[in-house]
Structures are given as structure tokens and as C-alpha cells.
Amino acid sequence: MARSIEHLSEVYTRKRKRSEPVISFEFFPPKTSAGDDALLERTIPGLSKFNPDYCSVTYGAGGSTSEKSLKIVDCIQKNYQLTALAHLTCVNATRAEIEVVLEQARSIGVKNILALRGDPPGGVGDFQKTEGGFEFSYQLVEFLREMGGFSIGAAGFPEGHIACQEGKEVDWDRLKHKIDAGTDFVITQLFFDNTDYYEFRDYMTKKLAVEVPLVPGVLPVLNGKQIKRFTDMCGARIPELMLKKLEELEDDTEASKQYGINYATQQCEALLKNGVEGIHFYTLNKLFSVEAVLKNLNLEGHTGDRFLSSI
Numbered sequence: 001m002a003r004s005i006e007h008l009s010e011v012y013t014r015k016r017k018r019s020e021p022v023i024s025f026e027f028f029p030p031k032t033s034a035g036d037d038a039l040l041e042r043t044i045p046g047l048s049k050f051n052p053d054y055c056s057v058t059y060g061a062g063g064s065t066s067e068k069s070l071k072i073v074d075c076i077q078k079n080y081q082l083t084a085l086a087h088l089t090c091v092n093a094t095r096a097e098i099e100v101v102l103e104q105a106r107s108i109g110v111k112n113i114l115a116l117r118g119d120p121p122g123g124v125g126d127f128q129k130t131e132g133g134f135e136f137s138y139q140l141v142e143f144l145r146e147m148g149g150f151s152i153g154a155a156g157f158p159e160g161h162i163a164c165q166e167g168k169e170v171d172w173d174r175l176k177h178k179i180d181a182g183t184d185f186v187i188t189q190l191f192f193d194n195t196d197y198y199e200f201r202d203y204m205t206k207k208l209a210v211e212v213p214l215v216p217g218v219l220p221v222l223n224g225k226q227i228k229r230f231t232d233m234c235g236a237r238i239p240e241l242m243l244k245k246l247e248e249l250e251d252d253t254e255a256s257k258q259y260g261i262n263y264a265t266q267q268c269e270a271l272l273k274n275g276v277e278g279i280h281f282y283t284l285n286k287l288f289s290v291e292a293v294l295k296n297l298n299l300e301g302h303t304g305d306r307f308l309s310s311i
């Protein structure tokens, strides 16, 4: 019984009408064959049992993982009959090169693209637009609209984008521009204090009258060192208590992981109570923590409408 691959705009609309959360998982293309095996043979099969509404696959700096990203997307859709969301960035690419990637994606049945600008190569310095390419992600959104046929997602930053010197509200105003250009849904950067998300959501919905889903991105932390590295790169704040606890647990891998599971569980419980339209899990290609959080949330029987199309 094959499940049809859907446009995510339809998925979010259907689930909004039923007041049910859209559950999604993010993976990245591994760099080693051991990583490939772990992702394709353990993590994706393990998490697919939770019937996610979709899975997303990141796109490496400058298109370095383009081929591999699409291969994983294809595997998710063909082997697991799950809808996939392919990330795409503007780094080191002309408009024509981006079009080629999009046509490849279309040819393998991809219906959903997360339109991103991407970071400067190596994560250092200011972003440099490629000649004949795009400077900001809203231009990629516009291009995707021109091409047609894709549901379009974009990134949102509850604490403001790290490079936006003018402050978070300016960054949120720019997100509104990106939405007006044709974005169907927004997935947020990870955050650890839900009040940051609520402030962002209030600004977007009440001040800017945004109606598209603003989906929180949640990361179950694995250990202190790793999360400090991530937050240094993306600018998210680690609450003091969390930082203190992770520092205390620094030498205890299992206890750190368990702390991350408990924290993410409580974070998700509160978000779901506060009416979020879905949760996007940053899985880090690991099964254990996300599986534990979903079980804690009683989302084991989550119905991602798996067989609806075949009934």
C-alpha cells in the first residue's frame, strides 16, 4: 500500500483543520559510509515507525552534498513512502545551477523545498552572493514560485538571525517579506527557551498578521560540548540552568543524553499545549533521543495519515 507523496502546504492545512500537530524529522547527509549505514539502516527505519508527516534532508555548504542529499530524499520517499522536504541553499550557485538541482529534484518526485540562503563557506565572514545567483533566500522563494509545482518552506529565527545587526524585529520583518514572496510554512532554528518562540510567534501573527505555520525546531541535546558548538554557530542562547547542568554532567555521556531527552520532552509538552502546529525534530541522525521524546509525549501512535491515499 503506497502512500502518496504530498505537498506540505496541504499537510499543514489538513492538520490545522483537525488541530493535530505535524511531526517531522530532519537528517543530514553523513560524511562516512558508517554514517550512511547508521542513517539508512537504523535511524530512518526506526523513526519511520512513528509515522512522521515528513522528513527533511539538509543541503551541505555550497552544494557539496547536493547529490547525496537528493539520494537520501529519494530513499525516504521510495523506500519508506514518506513525504520528504529537500533543503536547498544559494551558496556558490548561479540561478541556472539552482534550476538544474530543482529539475533533478522534480524528476525524482520531490514536491517540497526548504528555501535557504545558506551560510558563508566555512561559516566565516559575510555571505558573498555568487554572480548570477541569489543574495537572500526570499529571492530563491520567488524563483521557486516562478518554477511552480513545489510547496515552499523557509527558515525563521526566534532569537533573530545571528548576522542581523539591526535586531530581531528587523529580521522578523524580513521573514515576513520572505513569506509574502510565497513561503507556505516556516521552520525555526533551534531554541531552548519557549518564551523566545512565543514572542516571535506573537510578533509574526499579531503584529505582522502572518498566517502560515511557524513550526518550532527542537533539538534533544546530547552533551554540553556539542550544544555549545552549535549555538556558537547559530546564535541560539543556552539558558543558564541548562548550561550549568550540562557542565556538571560533562563526563557522563548517558546522563547528559537523558537530561537532553527530559528537557526536550518538557519543551515539546509546553509547545503542544500552546497550540503549535507541529514539531520539527533535529535528529542529528540519531534514533535514541528522538524516539525517547516521542514515547514520552505519547506520540508513538502518531497518525501521519500514512495509508489515507490507499484506502
Ligand SMILES: Cc1cc2nc3c(=O)[nH]c(=O)nc-3n(C[C@H](O)[C@H](O)[C@H](O)COP(=O)(O)OP(=O)(O)OC[C@H]3O[C@@H](n4cnc5c(N)ncnc54)[C@H](O)[C@@H]3O)c2cc1C
Binding pocket: 057, 058, 059, 060, 061, 087, 088, 089, 114, 115, 116, 117, 118, 119, 120, 135, 136, 137, 138, 154, 155, 156, 161, 162, 163, 164, 170, 171, 174, 178, 187, 188, 189, 190, 217
Ligand atoms: C530549519 C533550518 C534548516 C536549515 N538547513 C540548512 C541546510 O540544509 N544547509 C545549510 O547550509 N544551512 C541550513 N540552515 C542555516 C541557514 O542557511 C543559515 O541560518 C543562513 O545563515 C540563513 O539562511 P536564511 O535562509 O534564513 O537566509 P535569509 O533569509 O536570506 O537571511 C539571511 C540574513 O540576511 C538578512 N536579510 C534577509 N533579507 C534581507 C534584505 N532584503 N535586506 C537585507 N538583509 C536581509 C536576514 O536578516 C539574515 O540576517 C538551516 C536553518 C534552519 C533554521
